[in-house]
Each structure stands twice: as structure tokens, then as C-alpha cells.
Amino acid sequence: MTDPVILALTAGEPGGIGPELCLQLAVRPREAGLVVVASKQLLEARARLLGLPVALHDWAPGQEPTFSAGALSVLDVPGCASVDAGRLDPANSAYVLRTLETAANGCLNGAFDGMVTAPVHKGVINEAGIEFSGHTEFLQDLCGVERVVMMLATDDLRVALVTTHLPLKDVSAAITPERLSQVARILDTDLKAFFAIEQPRILVAGLNPHAGEGGHLGREELDTIEPTLEHLRTEGLNLIGPLPADTLFTPHWLDQADAVLAMYHDQGLPVLKYQGFGRAVNVTLGLPIVRTSVDHGTALDLAGTGNADAGSLHTAIRVGAQMARCRKTVNRGPNS
Structure with missing residues (x-):
């Protein structure tokens, strides 16, 4: 039987489509355990806006994420300001980076087998006075590697x-x-x-x-x-x-x-x-961890409309799960 895999999923820019893409996952079968690393309050507000009946369950390391239809496990990261879908707010920049740190550190300490990232907005993070060139470079620095x-x-x-x-x-x-x-x-x-x-x-x-x-x-x-x-x-x-x-x-x-x-x-x-x-x-x-992401941006014009396509996120989760399982097999060895 395939070993269970738990992936951290960061919800990205609060004003973008990331939170609702995460919520859409609740209505689809999941091939891996998923924990959304985000403000629970933000996810609840976006679910109400879109009329999505999604139950959000608090998660802590060591627990098995929920696979139930209509439910998601959430590792709550507080500090997200009030958010209007489609609107950027530099006040949320530190919160966004905390979600990335939380997910990456969870991978490094073994709580997660990998992380999947929804899109962030580089410009608004820099407007907040935080030097940020992207997920890739941020995770490179956090993990302390010379080249990614x-x-x-x-x-x-x-x-x-x-x-x-x-x-x-x-x-x-x-x-x-x-x-x-x-x-x-x-x-x-x-x-x-x-x-x-x-x-x-x-x-x-x-x-x-x-x-x-x-x-x-x-x-x-x-x-x-x-x-x-x-x-x-x-x-x-x-x-x-x-x-x-x-x-x-x-x-x-x-x-x-x-x-x-x-x-x-x-x-x-x-x-x-x-x-x-x-x-x-x-x-x-x-990196010393598994990290995959979507191939698109924050799509502010679609945020809050319910029209965002989660296709790339599903692919990122599928590939992340495959990578995590493959690494477990390689590390364990054929005779383990």
C-alpha cells in the first residue's frame, strides 16, 4: 500500500484567487492529505462570499488531514488584514510570508512531505518594504542552499x-x-x-x-x-x-x-x-524539500467571482504528491 503523503498548501495573496482555489479542493477527491496553511478567517470569509459550504477543520502536526467531501484541514496563520477580493493590501505582506515560512519549516521538520504554493503578488510585498523576488528565491534562502x-x-x-x-x-x-x-x-x-x-x-x-x-x-x-x-x-x-x-x-x-x-x-x-x-x-x-506551484498569477480580476480555474493547482498537487512518494521510495530503498 502506498505510504500516506501530507502536503502543505499555502493560499497565496489574500486578495487573489488563491484562497478560493484552495476552497474548491473540498469538492474533489484528493490523492494526498492536504493542509491549507492560511488564515482560517480569510478562508471562511471567501467561502461565504462564494456560497461554498466548506467545513474548515483545525489541524495540528501529527494529525491525519481530513479527506471528507466538503471539508478541508487548516493550519491557521493569523494576522491577515480585512480583505476585499480583487484588492491588494501591503498590510498583508508579512502574513503571506509567514504562511510560506510555516509550510517550509513544516517540511523541514517532517510534519509535511512537501508544499504546494498558490500565487503571491511580488509587487505588493515589495511595496510593504520587504525585499522579495519570488517563492523560489525565498525558499532558497530559508532552506540555506546555494543554487536552486x-x-x-x-x-x-x-x-x-x-x-x-x-x-x-x-x-x-x-x-x-x-x-x-x-x-x-x-x-x-x-x-x-x-x-x-x-x-x-x-x-x-x-x-x-x-x-x-x-x-x-x-x-x-x-x-x-x-x-x-x-x-x-x-x-x-x-x-x-x-x-x-x-x-x-x-x-x-x-x-x-x-x-x-x-x-x-x-x-x-x-x-x-x-x-x-x-x-x-x-x-x-x-531544495531539501518538495515544492510545486501553479503556473499562473494572482488573477485579481477573477478573485471573488467563482470563475477561477483550479486546473493548475490540481496538477501541482498531483505532481507534488508523486514527487514526495518517489523521494520516500528512494530514501527507503527497494528492500526496506
Whole structure:
């Protein structure tokens, strides 16, 4: 029998769609134990606004979350100001970060097997005077790791990034042998640990058009990417490339690949989101915990309308549960 998995689910920006996406989960079968880490008062108010008859049960570490239809387990995080759906309030920024800290610390101490995050609003957190560049960097600092990797995935495609939220003019300088090596090793290691892929086959995109055209369209491939990949292959990594990004995302290459490693944000993610927006999941690799997230933002215009689509959240929960179970199996070993 499969070991039970308990996932923490943070509700994200209080004025956005995150709270109601969490509430929608109560009416669907759940393949993992879920604990919503949020203000119980906020969830009750949003349920009343939407007319959702959801029973919210207080949860404490060591308890089994409820699987009952129409009910959710909640780890109450106080301090959320009065909230109007669709309206941002910088006064809630510290509360939002407390939900992330609570969930992550619960993963680190074993209360949770992983965490799933609904969207936050970076701008309003910064307006509150709190430096915040996103979930990924926040969890990297909290967990004390040097490098993490952003990977988005659908059922058919995984795309990881060497660089993430950088202006395009800064990307080339950021692609160093050290960074590329760290990212490739993390991707290879975590595909094995969390997705049970024994020998991941990773396609690596070049930076320039036509992967540099032998140096005529840029030398990053010749000077940095190719030598680094060659060295990593001596460590046993199965890396194919650098390949021209305009032809890499075709069945000829993708049919036999486990993941794509893109050099920058808008090189790989537009393809993935075209292929599966609303059904994709954002995975943070390189952490000592499981973390998945939705592939969309706070959607303030939809908050409180009841029209928000929980498809990406369901995917994030499913993938998070699979990753947590896979890690338990790997850590336990085949003969345990």
C-alpha cells in the first residue's frame, strides 16, 4: 500500500484567487492529505462570499488531514488584514510570508512531505518594504542552499532554466561554467530522486540563433556551453547539445527526452505554456524539500467571482504528491 503523503498548501495573496482555489479542493477527491496553511478567517470569509459550504477543520502536526467531501484541514496563520477580493493590501505582506515560512519549516521538520504554493503578488510585498523576488528565491534562502533550479512541467514536457528572472541583456554574462554545471547537476539529480528516471536524457539549448552557427552568431556555445557539457558528460550526465532552440522543441528531439534545459526564461517557457497553460506545474529543484506551484498569477480580476480555474493547482498537487512518494521510495530503498 502506498505510504500516506501530507502536503502543505499555502493560499497565496489574500486578495487573489488563491484562497478560493484552495476552497474548491473540498469538492474533489484528493490523492494526498492536504493542509491549507492560511488564515482560517480569510478562508471562511471567501467561502461565504462564494456560497461554498466548506467545513474548515483545525489541524495540528501529527494529525491525519481530513479527506471528507466538503471539508478541508487548516493550519491557521493569523494576522491577515480585512480583505476585499480583487484588492491588494501591503498590510498583508508579512502574513503571506509567514504562511510560506510555516509550510517550509513544516517540511523541514517532517510534519509535511512537501508544499504546494498558490500565487503571491511580488509587487505588493515589495511595496510593504520587504525585499522579495519570488517563492523560489525565498525558499532558497530559508532552506540555506546555494543554487536552486526552476522547472516547469506538463504531462508531456519538462523545461528547466539556467537563468530565470534576468533582463535579456544580462543573460550571456550569467551563463558561466559554474552556474551551468550546478544547474545541470541539480536537474539530473532531482529527476532521479523525485521522478524515478534512472538515467535522465537532457536536451540543452544553445544561447544564440542556430546555437551560434559555429561561432558566426556568437561564441557562448564554443567558449562556455560546449566545454562545460563535455566535462559534465565525463561525470555520467546524459546531455545532448547545445541544440538550436528553434528546432529543439520538435518531436524528433523531444520524443526521447526527459527534460529540456533552456538558457533563459523566455527561450523555454513560452513553448511549454503554449503546450499546456493551465495544466502545468512549477517545480523548484535543488531544495531539501518538495515544492510545486501553479503556473499562473494572482488573477485579481477573477478573485471573488467563482470563475477561477483550479486546473493548475490540481496538477501541482498531483505532481507534488508523486514527487514526495518517489523521494520516500528512494530514501527507503527497494528492500526496506
